[in-house]
Amino acid sequence: MSKHTVLFELGCEELPPKSLKTLRDALKAETEKGLKDAGLAFDAIEAYAAPRRLALKIVNVDAAQADTQKRFDGPAVQAAYDAEGKPTKALEGFMRGQGITADQVSTFQAGKVEKVCFLKDVKGQSLEALLPQILQTALDNLPIAKRMRSAASRTEFVRPVKWVVLLKDNNVVEATIQDHKAGNVTYGHRFHAPEAITLANADAYLDALRAAKVVANFEERQAIIDQQVKALADEVNAIAIVPADLRDEVTALVEWPVALRASFEERFLAVPQEALITTMQDNQKYFCLVNSDNKLQPYFITVSNIESKDPTQIIEGNEKVVRPRLSDAEFFFLQDQKQPLASRKEKLANMVFQAQLGTLWNKSERIAKLAVALAPITGATVADAEKAALLAKCDLTSELVGEFPELQGIAGTYYARLEGENDEVAEALGEQYLPKFAGDVLPKTKTGTTIALADRLDTLTGIFGIGQAPTGSKDPFALRRSAIGILRLVTENNLDVSIEALIKLALAAYGDVLKDHDKTLADAVAFLEGRYRAKYEDQGVAVDVIQAVQALSPKSPLDFDKRVNAVNHFRNLAEAAALAAANKRVANILAKEETPEGSVVEANLVEDAEKALFAELQAVTPVVEPLLAAKDYTAALSKLAALRAPIDAFFDGVMVMADDADLKANRLRLLAQLRNLFTAVADVSVLQG
Numbered sequence: 001m002s003k004h005t006v007l008f009e010l011g012c013e014e015l016p017p018k019s020l021k022t023l024r025d026a027l028k029a030e031t032e033k034g035l036k037d038a039g040l041a042f043d044a045i046e047a048y049a050a051p052r053r054l055a056l057k058i059v060n061v062d063a064a065q066a067d068t069q070k071r072f073d074g075p076a077v078q079a080a081y082d083a084e085g086k087p088t089k090a091l092e093g094f095m096r097g098q099g100i101t102a103d104q105v106s107t108f109q110a111g112k113v114e115k116v117c118f119l120k121d122v123k124g125q126s127l128e129a130l131l132p133q134i135l136q137t138a139l140d141n142l143p144i145a146k147r148m149r150s151a152a153s154r155t156e157f158v159r160p161v162k163w164v165v166l167l168k169d170n171n172v173v174e175a176t177i178q179d180h181k182a183g184n185v186t187y188g189h190r191f192h193a194p195e196a197i198t199l200a201n202a203d204a205y206l207d208a209l210r211a212a213k214v215v216a217n218f219e220e221r222q223a224i225i226d227q228q229v230k231a232l233a234d235e236v237n238a239i240a241i242v243p244a245d246l247r248d249e250v251t252a253l254v255e256w257p258v259a260l261r262a263s264f265e266e267r268f269l270a271v272p273q274e275a276l277i278t279t280m281q282d283n284q285k286y287f288c289l290v291n292s293d294n295k296l297q298p299y300f301i302t303v304s305n306i307e308s309k310d311p312t313q314i315i316e317g318n319e320k321v322v323r324p325r326l327s328d329a330e331f332f333f334l335q336d337q338k339q340p341l342a343s344r345k346e347k348l349a350n351m352v353f354q355a356q357l358g359t360l361w362n363k364s365e366r367i368a369k370l371a372v373a374l375a376p377i378t379g380a381t382v383a384d385a386e387k388a389a390l391l392a393k394c395d396l397t398s399e400l401v402g403e404f405p406e407l408q409g410i411a412g413t414y415y416a417r418l419e420g421e422n423d424e425v426a427e428a429l430g431e432q433y434l435p436k437f438a439g440d441v442l443p444k445t446k447t448g449t450t451i452a453l454a455d456r457l458d459t460l461t462g463i464f465g466i467g468q469a470p471t472g473s474k475d476p477f478a479l480r481r482s483a484i485g486i487l488r489l490v491t492e493n494n495l496d497v498s499i500e501a502l503i504k505l506a507l508a509a510y511g512d513v514l515k516d517h518d519k520t521l522a523d524a525v526a527f528l529e530g531r532y533r534a535k536y537e538d539q540g541v542a543v544d545v546i547q548a549v550q551a552l553s554p555k556s557p558l559d560f561d562k563r564v565n566a567v568n569h570f571r572n573l574a575e576a577a578a579l580a581a582a583n584k585r586v587a588n589i590l591a592k593e594e595t596p597e598g599s600v601v602e603a604n605l606v607e608d609a610e611k612a613l614f615a616e617l618q619a620v621t622p623v624v625e626p627l628l629a630a631k632d633y634t635a636a637l638s639k640l641a642a643l644r645a646p647i648d649a650f651f652d653g654v655m656v657m658a659d660d661a662d663l664k665a666n667r668l669r670l671l672a673q674l675r676n677l678f679t680a681v682a683d684v685s686v687l688q689g
Contacts (some may be wrong), residue, residue: 002063004127004168007202008135009055009186010178011163017051017252018245021218023142023158024049030141031056034134039065040127048206048216050255051305052162052190055216057202062194065124072098074116091116107125115186129167132175132182135166147174163187170201188212189255191306213256213307222251228259229287229301230397236261238289238297241384246281253285254305256319262315266298268326272414275329281414284322332399333414340389341415347397355476357462357513360393366390369509370454377497378453380446381424388428390445395429409433424448435485438538453489453502456482461506465514483531484538492562498555499528529553536564544688545571551683559631567682573579575644576687583678583685584680586671589656595672596665604666609653613646617673633681640677647674 008031015023028047035042035058039446043060074080080091087095089104095101098118105116139157147156157178166173166182177180186209193212199205206216225247268276273296280286286300286405302318304311349360357363368389375385377573384457395401395412399467404411412429424447431448432455434441443449450516463469463477470479490497503524507517529550536546538595541564570576605611620639627636656671658664 001062004063005202006058006061006131006173007055007165007199007205008058008131009053009163009165010139010157010161011053011165011187011204012157012161013159014051015049015054015159015252018251019143019158019486020049020051020252021248023053023144024218026142027054027138028056030138031058031134034138035061038130038134039124040130049218049252050214050216050221051253052255052423053186053214054218055165055205057205060256061127062665065130067124068122070120070122071108072118072120073108073110074118077114077116080105080116094118106450128173131166131168131173132177135175150239165199167202181264181288189214189305192256196301207354215256220250221254221257222247224256225251225254225303228301230255231287231303232259236289236297236299238291238299240287240289240301241277241281242287243281246285246287250285250287255306256305258304258307258311259301259551260304260311260315260318261299261301262319262322263299264322264326268330269296269298271326271330271333272400272407272411274407274410275333275400276326278404278406279325280322281324284318286322288316289338301452328403329400331578332403335413336400336415337396337418338421340419340461341394341412344397345390348393351396351437354462354466356466360396363458364393366509367451371450371459371503372503373424373505373508374450374454377495378446378450378493380450384422384424384428384447384452387421388425388432388451390546391421391425392429392432392451393456411632424684428535437481438484442489447491449489451488454506456486457502457506458487460486460527461503461520461524462510462514464527465510465520466505467514469523469527479527480531480534483528484535486528487531487535487557487643489559496556496558499525499557503528525537532560532591541568542562542688544685544686548682548686550682551686552679556558562631563633563682566637567687569634570637570641570684573638573641575641576684578644578648579641579678580684580687582644582651583675583683585651586675587683587685590668590672590675593657593668595668598669600669600673601662601666605670606661606663609646610670613643613650613674614670616643616646617670621677624680628680637678637681637684643674 024047028045032045040062042058042062046057046059048055048057075090080088080094082088091105094116095105098437099122100118104118106119107114108117109115142158144158147158161178161180162173163185164177164180164182165184165186166175166177167184172184173182185196186205187194188197188201188209189212193214197208197212199208209216212625215224226242229240229242243462277288280288280300284300284302286302289297289299289301291297300318300322302314304314306314308314345361345364346363349359351360352358353360353363368386371385372379372382373391374380375382378385390410392409395415396408398411398415400411407430409430413426416426416429424445427445428443428447428451431443431445432451434443434448434452443452443536457504459477459484460479463479481660486502489495492504500521501519507514532550533543533546537543545564548567549560552563555558600614602614605614620643624639626634627633627639654667656664656667658667
């Protein structure tokens with residue numbers, strides 16, 4: 001069967017830049033599905049996307065569907081012919097319905113019954129006949145939240161459609177897509193080459209557009225932008241900040257990228273650079289430049305869609321636009337400094353944190369109380385912890401945070417520095433919000449760790465205390481994320497403290513604001529312990545490893561962490577599978593039988609295999625016990641791996657359920673001693689092979 005190259009292009013008004021890549025990928029996926037469902041084989045689909053077009057090139061696609069045979073079932077053979085072999089009324093009815101004669105009737109076996117049927121030859125449809133509907137269906141299925149209808153057209157799309165190209169090799173495919181008749185005419189750059197371009201064939205697309213100042217391939221355009229931005233940054237010995245989302249958005253805004261470097265007055269560098277970067281990225285779609293110390297430089301890069309004869313005009317235009325934005329940020333920054341952070345508590349006292357839990361100032365006072373109690377655990381200075389806690393929320397009332405909410409904490413750090421606070425206190429104000437998301441960095445200072453813990457514990461305990469625990473998808477205070485933050489802050493800072501102790505400290509700070517302390521304690525502890533699984537699964541730890549540790553309910557996150565790491569390490573040892581199976585066997589035996597009191601009686605060991613296992617246990621116990629006491633669980637499990645051979649030999653050669661009651665009791669004690677050694681770390685019987 002012959003193979004062809006198909007080109008499809010949908011020309012539109014400028015498509016929404018934030019969803020251009022998504023639309024391109026969805027169009028490709030939906031078209032692939034349509035071709036596969038129609039039984040049309042192809043080698044590949046190349047997908048293109050630029051501000052005014054979505055396009056696909058389908059490489060080596062079949063000219064038509066394969067011919068097939070369709071079976072239409074009739075009555076059973078027994079009912080289809082009479083005693084003389086003549087068609088019955090049932091068969092005649094079937095033939096009439098299918099419009100066939102007796103010689104066209106076939107038979108087939110349907111289970112135990114033989115039935116008559118008609119095998120109809122179905123000719124495969126051509127690529128041209130199938131393509132229009134496949135493409136229209138693909139467009140209908142695109143993930144578009146809000147569709148538009150343009151003028152008299154009945155069909156809807158994300159933006160008004162202007163032209164449609166549909167070529168099979170060098171021929172136009174007859175089709176009407178989105179109410180537009182398909183042709184072989186496309187259009188180049190809106191300003192540089194607006195005139196019509198007739199495409200000679202499907203393969204001419206990319207080059208024809210490039211000649212008309214349009215780079216249709218998204219990745220190619222992005223690579224050009226990357227290259228130009230780097231070159232411009234290198235010239236001033238700087239590094240461009242290029243967030244992935246902004247990079248995609250800028251790529252989706254231009255057909256012919258031309259990067260230009262502009263500058264702003266150095267006086268603006270006195271303003272917190274986060275505010276300047278935010279405004280330049282969000283409002284202007286600029287790439288900011290920093291030096292090797294991550295300090296903002298007085299430059300930015302804009303990506304223009306025009307190759308101007310006089311680029312300085314474009315540069316000056318952008319500099320003119322950015323100046324008022326930076327002046328605003330500067331104004332807010334200077335206004336805020338007229339009022340010291342500490343004096344903002346009056347405003348916090350008027351801001352509600354949660355109706356039943358009081359204002360943000362109430363919260364600040366609780367965090368301060370809790371921070372003082374946590375300081376001995378985190379190693380922070382009590383005075384720093386208390387000071388930072390009372391200042392922590394003050395910047396929420398600042399003009400700068402009002403304008404740039406993502407600067408909460410960061411603004412506080414700047415103001416605290418300007419007011420002469422020490423590094424621990426100043427840094428803690430920004431660090432209180434860390435980690436912001438899974439995998440985010442943690443606070444570097446001990447005071448920051450203290451405030452970050454206190455803030456999360458206060459919210460979690462308070463919300464549980466008023467009976468508003470997260471349900472299903474509802475988690476308005478992001479307690480699930482917050483809980484994992486608490487576990488990380490404790491384990492990664494090696495803080496040896498139980499979850500229960502932490503919640504009790506938070507409850508003490510609340511005092512009688514919360515009524516039922518016992519219920520709150522139980523609920524909050526259970527919730528935090530329930531987050532272990534999510535935390536470790538995120539790190540790629542297998543569920544059975546987590547369950548093996550959960551079976552022991554360790555009280556402290558640090559202890560839990562050490563055990564998980566030990567079991568994870570143990571799991572990869574050659575002996576692990578056999579020892580897990582042996583532990584399962586031991587657990588099953590001990591579950592059915594009451595283990596007798598007392599120690600193993602050496603005189604009652606009669607078989608060589610049980611003597612050998614007992615001797616190994618006697619030798620390994622004094623080695624393992626100090627390791628367990630030191631919480632060096634990884635080393636302890638590695639030592640216990642040496643028991644594999646004697647355990648296997650024991651089960652091969654010893655009958656635990658002996659008729660002699662003394663022998664049986666002694667063997668059960670031996671197994672209990674063995675099991676206790678393993679379960680001192682985790683229940684390895686839970687591990688899957």
